[in-house]
Amino acid sequence: MTRASATLALVVTALLWSVGGVFIKSVEWNPLAIAGTRSGIAALFMLAVLGRPRIRPSWPLLGAALSTSLTLLLFVCATRLTTAANAVVLQYLAPLWVAILAPRFLGEPTRGRDWLCLALALAGMTLFFWGDISPDGKLGIILALASSLTFAGIPLFLRKLGDQGGQTEAVLLGNALLALGCLPFCFQGPWPDLKGVGALLTLGVVQTGLAYYLYTRAIRHVRALPAMIIPVIEPILNPVWVFLFLGEAPSATALAGMAVVLGAATVQGLLAVKDRGR
Template identity: 50%
Template sequence: MNRKIAILFLIITAILWSLGGLLIKLVNWNPIAIAAGRSIISALLMLAYVRKPKFNWSRDQILAALFYFGTVTLFVTANKFTTAANAILLQYGAPVYVAIFAPLILKEKTKTADWIAIAFALFGMTLFFFDELEVKNLFGIVIAVASGVSFALYIIFMRKQKDASPIDSTLLGNILTALVGLPFIFSQSFEFQNVLGIVLLGTVQLGLSYILYSIAIKYVEALEAILIPIIEPILNPIWVFLAFGEKPGSWALLGGIIVLSSVTLRYSVPLLVRNFNTTK
């Protein structure tokens, strides 16, 4: 596979991921039960794709699986305690954490321009705390930030396995999420709306998307892998607004614009320049 196909896979992945907020709001379950339910279905789908998973139990594979578990569980929880826009926009502070941790773990250098983008992104993230400062919303915001940190570390340890089989870490992470949350499922309501939401979350939004993502990540850089799907935080709140009328507060919206703009401009412009130079 070449890099162009990998980028196309990332775009499709982002569109599928963007359905998460809508489908999570659709399911009236405990957040841990939602995470477990969709991971059970996603694990079965991935197992059908992989057929013979390669669980080598390496440090990188286990850490990627643990941070995947953290990402999906924290993200579902954040969606239940704050708006879908807050949850997804704060999760997309992940490039900030990739830039911070990549030099230490991947030995990929973080440049001065990265730190400038990080400063603007962190400033944008603080604006979320000016909206609706009730306990529930504040808790959701903190959980969303934690989801972003976990997502960044998941990306880094997936990237470390670029010469191996990174999808196995995602499969292992789904199995872990399913096992942890399985006891919570039995006490939930299995009405049609809930079941439909879980099935769509497990197949389209999580299973297929992460198969595509696990393939693509072997052919792109770590920061590309987290920045190209930037369409997700744009589409995610739009789907939720159209379906439920939920919209972010003005401060959160401004903060989200600053976060997305800072990371997008910092990393997309050099990529465009590099591609232009290589085609000349």
């Protein structure tokens, strides 16, 4: 995979991640049951794609697996305990942690142009969700902040695996761990109907399984920071799908924020293609 195709894979990953909101709303079930079932289906999908995965235990692999599990779990809990806007904006502080940690953890420099793209992305994200950000739900805010750290851990640990491989296996393991941890919640309350089952299959196979498979393929060919900044378009695409399917139009402020985020992600993507300092 070239850097150009890896950058494109990150864009497609963000597109796949972004449909989560629409499909999650289609499932009438315990949120932890949804998270666990989605991850279980995703793990089975990746297992089918890999055939016979070779999981070689190492601390970067375990770090990536735990980061994946905790990110998926913390975000669901944060969304339940504070506003969705709070959860999204705070989770996407992850690129900031990557920018700070990557030079020491991976030896990947954070350049001036990276800081500029990062500042634009965070500013655009804040502008996009400005009207929905709230101080309500302190515990949810704390969990969302925690999820930003675990989210940052995914590209950092996956990059740390380097040429020894195992990136997809690490994410498979993380999803499997979450599925096992959430299994008891699947037996609380009524099970979802056929529409919900279809949504869960889409969430598991497409929004999580295929998306993370592409992400783990791409991460070997781009630095950790671009692998965080380019997918930052994911949360601003959620309202686009809501508009297309439900007719809820975003505000002018949200559209301005969307333009800034898209611009920052585009610039970072172009720089990633030309980047020589892997």
